[in-house]
Amino acid sequence: MLDQALKNVSVIGAAGKMGSGISLLLLQEMTRLEIADNPAGKIPDATLNLVDRNQNVLKGLLSYLKPQMxxxxxxxxVAxxxxxxxxxxxxxxxxxxxxxxNRALLIANPTSNSKDTKDSKLIFEAVFEKLELKEQVLSGLADICSPETLFFTNTSSIPISVVEKAAKLEGRLIGYHFYNPPAVQRLVEVITSPTTPDSFKKLSDEIGKRLNKVLVPANDIAGFIGNGHFIRDGLYGINQMEKLSGELGQDKSVLIINKVTQDFMIRPMGIFQLIDYVGLDVVQMILETMDRYIENETLNSQFIQDMLQAGIFGGQFSDGSQKDGFFQYQKNFPVSVFDLNRKTYVPISESLNSECDKYLGELAPEFLPWKVLSRDRNKDKKMKAYFTTLFQQNSKGAELAKAYLMNSRKISENLVEGGIAESAEDVSKVLSNGFYHLYGPENSLF
Amino acid sequence: MKALRKKVYVAAGYNTMFFGPGRKEFHPKKPMRAFEDYLNETFQGTCDQLVNTDFDEGVFTNFAAMRFIRQGNLPGFLPYLSKSLKGKSCTRVEGACGSGGLGIAAAVKTILSELADSVLVVGGEIQNSMKSVYGADVLSAAGYYKGDRKDGHAYFFPGVFSDRAGTYGSVYDKDLMRQGMAKWYELAVTSSRKNPKSQEHHNSVEDLFGLGMTPPNGKIFMDHLNLFDCSKVSDGASSLVVASEEGLKKLGVELEDAIEISGFASAEGDITEKPADPTVLDITKIAAEKALLMAGITISDLAMLELHDCFSIAALIALETIGFAKKGKGAEFLLEGNTKVSGKIPTNMSGGLCGFGHPVGVSGVRQMVDLLHQLTDKAEQQVAYKNPFGMMVCMGGDDKTVSVFVTRKNQS
Structure with a gap:
């Protein structure tokens, strides 16, 4: 059944950051299938509609897809x-x-006409995350396509049942939250609703396998697991930074919390670099969505809003390089830090760096950077040694890191208690596959 | 086999760095040295050892410049290097990975024919101009393209020698074979560490044998070979002079700085035929026997060896085929340390194809340069030899184009 469904598929918002990656994954699999089924074929049986409103970006999409293929x-x-x-x-x-x-290029149909989707069996939607937009796009497609057509929405925070209802796609829509960039990141959070039939769930599992993804089920609560952890983790970081600001100044505080989260906690990047990577505007959008749908918890950050007000957005250029956010970057490495009071970037000089390091105190002697450990077969043993020492240290850096780690653990526990994640293992799976953490919030290391 | 009608010498050898994956400075997307650059370096290296640089003829050895860098008509690069060769006879020799050996044999025959007293031999090859998935297409031409390429492995030659290893492992002790191949890798890298020009020079892995023991996995590479069993994809050049005694005098080379070719043989197999017994290298056997006979010695007289280890299994089988180890005992022979610098028959002291690198059409010339360095006591990893003889085996394709040379130290 899946092979049949993969004969005609559409990606909506195909030229966007997420859409282009999803398009690539589907095109790879559909072309592989096409060749296996029909090696002699001159004209392929399969069609992948790459739908985007903007003709010009569609050309860019093809020039991205071809070398990737x-x-x-x-x-x-060999295969x-x-x-x-x-x-x-x-x-x-x-x-x-x-x-x-060549076969792939015949399968791909870049188009700005959404009516081209009418024969599609599967539709992957990846438009900007705004309920009204998703509603408009999906309900429009529901009218064009057959009632059997199944929909996947790349939604990172809006509850799927809300989208499903708004677009009148009850039982035909699954949340399929890819991580950026979709072609590289293996994680997909899968969100079903009470109306999703089992056959659709099964199909969704099979597609995940075909696209070589790690699927993690998340309950349909705004933000799901990935953003559920990231947003709260980020808010905590901002909060800690603001607490230090009075004493140390905001620029230095950003740098300090970033160092704590990257070095002391052995993560691939510090929390403020991660917020820059995601984009402050995207973070703000997720905050608003989560705040809107989650009761008994206030999720907002005046600081993020002030940064946006000051014209600081973060995010990436189309070539993958980092735009200015909390930091300015050279070759994706932070070189200056934004001071919101003075509305200017302050160079991260050697003296600024060493002042921060002096404040934080020395890293445990067992410390190894994330990059080194990520390739080490004995990383668990080495991290255990590091964290054991860290938890015996009482430098400022160690204290901040310990509190941060415990807060991350608390977030994870709440995600499980609140039924958003089925287990602590699932939270770990999301953080390791979607955020490249080397250890889960709940672990035996500390 | 008749002895040579006159004395033929090899002198003024030079190897460039062999460049490619493994070298710290290698980056596939960064600009790399040009073909001409390698040629100029090696030619200069040879000339620096000569008083006069007038040559009578030239031989260029290369396998696939026509595809790797779209350059044909390679003899034209000899007068480009040496103005003395303008208007003289120059030849390009191609016998796949056996090109280098075949080219030296051609030069030796030219000296024997008395048409020339000195022949400049230059080998040059660029392979990193394309990704290995496409390079494999080019190299597969060393096999029988029409008959075997389509059904062959995507990477072709590793597949050919993986099949040999598969048969070997089913006939003899498979675990021991794997250990022997791992030992080969360990020795290749250990020797390369002493050779700053080698591709594996920067390899700092502690447990090389353990790495070599990595079980082969057909799903990601080959059924019976792992990546460490394979020689490198390399850019590089080597050069030397083949000369008569008169030629050496003209070039201003002292006898003690040259070595003598005391026996040689080139032997050819039918490219369309599959090996009758994959655990033996038939043509290598023939060439080695002929060369030894011509030199009037046996393998027990040899002090050192240069083997064509395009794959570790090829080296292991060659050791048995030539007679250093009994059939099925090649791995034990290696594990006992017989090929180490202090062993019975020190082999591939500069790293071999697995360690130094394998610019395919150059390797035979490189092997001869290394024998020259050993027998004139100028090697990086010098063998303390008693007997004055060395031997090199250069093989093209799956034991098809084989040249073997027995060389002798000059007694001054």
Whole structure:
């Protein structure tokens, strides 16, 4: 059934940051299937509609997809050769790869006409996360497509049951929250609603496997697991930073909390760099959504709003380089930090760095950076040694890190208690696959 | 086999760095040295050892410049390097990975024919101009393209030698074979660490044997070979001079700085045929026997060896085929340390194809340069030899184009 469904698929918002990655994953799998089923085929059976309102960005999408498809074919050359073994005209790897890419380009249909989706069996929607927009787009598609068409929405925080109801897609919509960039990040949070039939859930599981994703089920509560943890973790970081600001100044406090979260906690990047990566505007949007749907908890940050007011947005350029946010970057490495009071970036000089390091105190002797540990087979043992020492230390850095780690653990416990995550393991899975953490909030390390 | 009708010498050898994955400075997306750059360096290296640099003829050895860098008509690079060769006879020799050995053999024959007293031999190859998935297409031409490429492995030659290892492991002790191959990798890297020009020079892995023991996995690579069993993808060049005694005098080379070719043989197999017994290298056997006979010695007279280890299994089988180890005992021979610098037959002291690198059409020339350095006591990892003989085996394709040389230290 899935193979049949993968004959005609559409991606909506295909040229966007998330849409282009989702398009790539689907195109890879659909082309692979097409070649396996029909090695001799000149005109492919399958169609992947790449729908975006903007014609110009669609051209950009193709120029992104083509080299990516070449790379996929190069990597999967052994399987492709096997699938094309009956084609005596294709001998060299180069010929096999060319065939795959040409076939993919015939399967891909970049279009700004949403009516092209009418025969699609599956639709992946990845438009900007605004309920009204999602409602408008999805209900429009529901009118165009057959009642059997199934929908996946790349939604990171709005409850799926709300979208489903608004778009009149009860039982036909699953939340499929990819992480950025979708072609690289293996995590997909899957959110079903009480109306989702089991057959659809099963299909969604199969697609995840085909796209080589790690699926983690999340309950339909705004923010789900990933943003449920990230947003609260980030708010805590902002809060701690503001507490230090009076004594140390805001710029230094940002740097200090960023160092605590990156170095002392052995994460791939500090919390403020992560907020920059996601985009302050996106964080604000998620905050608003979560605040709107979650009762008994206030989720907002005046600081983020003030930053946005000052024109600081973060996020990335289309080439993946980082825009200015809490930090300014050179080659994705922070080189200056924003001072909101003075509305200016302060260079992260050696003296500023060493002042912060002096304040924080020394890292435990067992410390190894995330980059080193992430490739180490014995990382658990090494992290255990590090955290054991950290929890015996009482430097300012150690105290801040311990409190931060305990807060992260509390967030995780609340996600499980609140039924958003099925288990602490699922929270860990999300943080390791979606955020590249080397350990879960609940662990045996500390 | 008749002895050589006159004395033929090799002198003024030079190897450039062999560049590619493994070197710290290697980055596939950064600009790399050009073909001409390697050629100029090696030629200069050879000339620096000569008083006069007038050559009578030239031989260029290369396998696949036509595809890797779209350059044909390679003899034209010899007068580009040496103005003395303008208007003289220059030849390009191609026998896949056996090109280097075959080129030296051509030069030796030219000296024997008395048409020339000195022949400049230059090997040059660029392979990092394309990703290995496409490079495999190019290199597969060393096999029988029409008959075997389509059904061959995507990476072709690792597949060919993986099949040999598969058969070997089913006939003899498979675990021991794996240990022997791991030992080969360990020795190749250990020797490379002493050779600053080698591709594995920067390899700082502590447990090389353990790495070599990585179980092969057909799903990600080969059924019977792991990545450490394979030689490198390399750019590089080597050069030397083949000369008569008269030629050496003209070039201003002292006899003690040259070595003598005391026996050689090139042997060819039918490229369309599969090996009758994959645990043996038939053509290598023939070439080695002929060369030894011509030199009038046996393998027990040899003090050192240069083997064509395009894959560790090829080296292991070659050791048995030539007679250093009994059939099925090659791994034990290696594990006992017989090929180490202090062993019975020190082998590939500069790292071999697995460690130094394997710019395919250059390797034979590189092997001869290293024998020259050993027998003139200029090697980085010098063997303390008693007997004055060394031997090199250069193989093209799956034991198809094989050249073997027995060389001798000059007694001054």
């Amino acid at each position: 070449v790379r996929y074919a190069e990597k999967n050359i 492709l050769r096997a699938n094309l073994s009956s084609r005596t005209d294709l001998v060299d790897n180069a010929e096999i790869i060319e065939e795959y890419v």
